[in-house]
Amino acid sequence: xxxxxxxxxxxxxxxxxxxxxxxxxxxxxxxxxxxxxxxxxxxxxxxxxxxxxxxxxxxxxxxxxxxxxxxxxxxxxxxxxxxxxxxxxxxxxxxxxxxxxxxxxxxxxxxxxxxxxxxxxxxxx
Numbered sequence: 001x002x003x004x005x006x007x008x009x010x011x012x013x014x015x016x017x018x019x020x021x022x023x024x025x026x027x028x029x030x031x032x033x034x035x036x037x038x039x040x041x042x043x044x045x046x047x048x049x050x051x052x053x054x055x056x057x058x059x060x061x062x063x064x065x066x067x068x069x070x071x072x073x074x075x076x077x078x079x080x081x082x083x084x085x086x087x088x089x090x091x092x093x094x095x096x097x098x099x100x101x102x103x104x105x106x107x108x109x110x111x112x113x114x115x116x117x118x119x120x121x122x123x124x125x
Contacts, residue, residue: 056099067103072123074100075112079125 062070078096085092101109115121 055102071103074103076123
């Protein structure tokens with residue numbers, strides 16, 4: 001046995017069992033009947049509503065796999081929309097919020113929110 005190989009203690013037994021079945025010395029294992037295998041427990045009910053997450057749709061302005069600028073732009077679009085629409089029609093801006101939340105790492109969002117609150121966000125809002 002070489003040091004690089006993994007030893008399977010059941011490997012030899014499987015080989016002998018298959019050989020016995022082939023020679024007719026041992027009966028093959030019976031197949032499971034449909035629905036004879038127990039199903040697992042039902043999934044637990046979650047104490048919160050799970051929102052369907054989708055990624056932002058493709059945007060021709062951002063053709064590359066690196067989505068950093070796409071994330072940043074969607075964040076800015078959301079906050080511009082919120083300023084323009086005000087609090088009453090914020091539902092129109094929610095698509096931008098979903099987009100930037102899907103694209104941006106949460107650490108960035110927290111950092112940018114803190115920067116906006118302090119008035120030092122490095123972007124055109």
